[in-house]
Amino acid sequence: MKWVTAELHTHTCASDGNFTFEELVQSAKAEDLDVIAITDHNTIHPATHIRKLEKKYNIDIIAGMEWTTFYGHLVILNLHSYIDWRTIGPSQFDVTDIKKSDAILGIAHPFRVGSPIATGCHWEYEVSDWNDIDYFEVWSNVNPNINAANKKAFKFWLDKLNTTKLTAVYGRDWHRPIPADKIVAKNYIGVIGDNMKSGVIDAIKAGRVVVSLAPLIEFTLFDNDHVVNIGEDYFTSNCIVNFKCVITQLNNIPSSLVIKSNLGPIHFANISQDSIIVSNISITSVKWIIAVIEQNTEMVAFTNPIFIRQKE
Amino acid sequence: MLVEVVFITQILLVKGTLFESSNKTHISYSFYIENISHLYFKLDFNPKTLEDKQKAKTMIYDCLLKYSNLAEEETWEKYFPLKNLLTLSVDDPKNFRGAAHRQPTDEALLIAYENSSAGFLDGEMINGYWKITISVHSIVTDSCDYELQIWTEG
Ligand SMILES: [Zn+2]
Ligand SMILES: [Zn+2]
Numbered sequence: 001m002k003w004v005t006a007e008l009h010t011h012t013c014a015s016d017g018n019f020t021f022e023e024l025v026q027s028a029k030a031e032d033l034d035v036i037a038i039t040d041h042n043t044i045h046p047a048t049h050i051r052k053l054e055k056k057y058n059i060d061i062i063a064g065m066e067w068t069t070f071y072g073h074l075v076i077l078n079l080h081s082y083i084d085w086r087t088i089g090p091s092q093f094d095v096t097d098i099k100k101s102d103a104i105l106g107i108a109h110p111f112r113v114g115s116p117i118a119t120g121c122h123w124e125y126e127v128s129d130w131n132d133i134d135y136f137e138v139w140s141n142v143n144p145n146i147n148a149a150n151k152k153a154f155k156f157w158l159d160k161l162n163t164t165k166l167t168a169v170y171g172r173d174w175h176r177p178i179p180a181d182k183i184v185a186k187n188y189i190g191v192i193g194d195n196m197k198s199g200v201i202d203a204i205k206a207g208r209v210v211v212s213l214a215p216l217i218e219f220t221l222f223d224n225d226h227v228v229n230i231g232e233d234y235f236t237s238n239c240i241v242n243f244k245c246v247i248t249q250l251n252n253i254p255s256s257l258v259i260k261s262n263l264g265p266i267h268f269a270n271i272s273q274d275s276i277i278v279s280n281i282s283i284t285s286v287k288w289i290i291a292v293i294e295q296n297t298e299m300v301a302f303t304n305p306i307f308i309r310q311k312e
Numbered sequence: 313m314l315v316e317v318v319f320i321t322q323i324l325l326v327k328g329t330l331f332e333s334s335n336k337t338h339i340s341y342s343f344y345i346e347n348i349s350h351l352y353f354k355l356d357f358n359p360k361t362l363e364d365k366q367k368a369k370t371m372i373y374d375c376l377l378k379y380s381n382l383a384e385e386e387t388w389e390k391y392f393p394l395k396n397l398l399t400l401s402v403d404d405p406k407n408f409r410g411a412a413h414r415q416p417t418d419e420a421l422l423i424a425y426e427n428s429s430a431g432f433l434d435g436e437m438i439n440g441y442w443k444i445t446i447s448v449h450s451i452v453t454d455s456c457d458y459e460l461q462i463w464t465e466g
Pocket of ligand 2: 009010066108173174
């Protein structure tokens with residue numbers, strides 16, 4: 001598995017962004033991103049144009065669209081033909097047809113303020129089956145770790161993990177150059193295999209994503225027989241399990257590593273530089289665990305969960 | 313010297329009035345075209361923004377309260393002025409041909425075999441019924457007058 005960096009929510013002047021597509025790609029290259037998804041509002045870019053930019057700038061570009069309806073915004077990735085939004089009423093959210101394709105679906109900025117301040121931005125559809133939704137923009141926009149709507153989204157997501165698998169990602173909703181006084185995050189995506197784009201899509205579906213302002217947390221559980229990665233299930237009848245966190249790119253800021261679960265925080269460690277933390281935790285009644293890095297009580301990075309499945 | 317004669321035909325100039333109650337509607341115009349090379353279209357609407365500060369302040373507070381209850385005592389002016397938003401999309405007889413999800417400018421938009429405007433898809437200008445749709449995302453003013461013009465060339 002290889003960790004790549006990706007921005008999954010972007011706009012150009014094909015909708016309401018300030019960038020041309022080429023300027024967006026140049027900005028992504030300037031940040032050393034390995035992959036971007038192009039997700040303009042309610043329109044798509046021709047595959048030939050995408051290929052041309054990929055070649056010219058040596059970057060992988062996932063075709064997508066932000067399905068921008070009156071009742072919520074859905075980011076669709078790996079989308080190769082337009083999906084109409086103009087015929088869907090507020091109680092008619094149905095993604096059966098989209099799910100027949102290779103596309104994956106993510107709810108964009110779910111708790112952002114809606115109309116009339118930002119029309120349709122707040123998610124208002126009833127989702128009857130959360131298995132239809134592949135991912136959730138738990139972090140959105142600039143300064144994502146202190147954004148109040150993101151804090152709501154984080155809480156909502158943790159609660160959802162008790163009943164479903166739903167991958168958390170960051171979506172910058174990148175429309176224009178980022179002001180110097182604002183910060184952004186990125187997704188570290190665990191890609192398996194040589195095909196970068198399908199690897200990213202598979203990894204998002206599988207939950208191999210770390211959302212972060214900078215540090216990468218490689219979080220695994222292990223016993224004598226297995227190593228379990230984020231996104232995976234750990235089947236066990238043990239009450240205690242070993243975990244390992246390899247933390248890099250921390251920039252020497254005093255931080256704490258917190259292991260959180262459906263029962264709340266279950267492990268703390270102070271770190272101030274790139275570290276490898278190996279310890280064990282009790283997993284009685286634990287359904288899922290994530291690893292979080294905090295600085296001054298604010299989150300700066302979090303992983304997707306490992307699910308604990310207790311054997312009877 | 314061979315001079316190419318270009319015929320530009322205005323095929324529609326339609327006007328309408330929208331209200332707050334028109335929010336979340338779509339208005340489509342369907343028109344038959346044959347042997348054209350370019351389709352130009354332009355949407356304008358007025359007013360673009362709600363300039364009534366008192367009304368805007370109430371609407372912004374209501375909105376923040378409804379969606380956030382984040383104790384956002386931040387200044388309501390951050391969201392002033394509220395904007396009307398109408399977007400355009402186009403379907404040819406067979407396929408979706410793009411959208412302009414943005415505020416309009418003075419320039420007409422173009423769909424053609426190549427060099428279509430940003431957000432629209434190049435391709436054959438096939439004969440048949442084409443459709444332009446105005447999607448009413450947001451009307452924050454008491455009323456809003458729109459005007460859509462459509463021209464063909466070729
Ligand atoms: Zn959006
Ligand atoms: Zn967006």
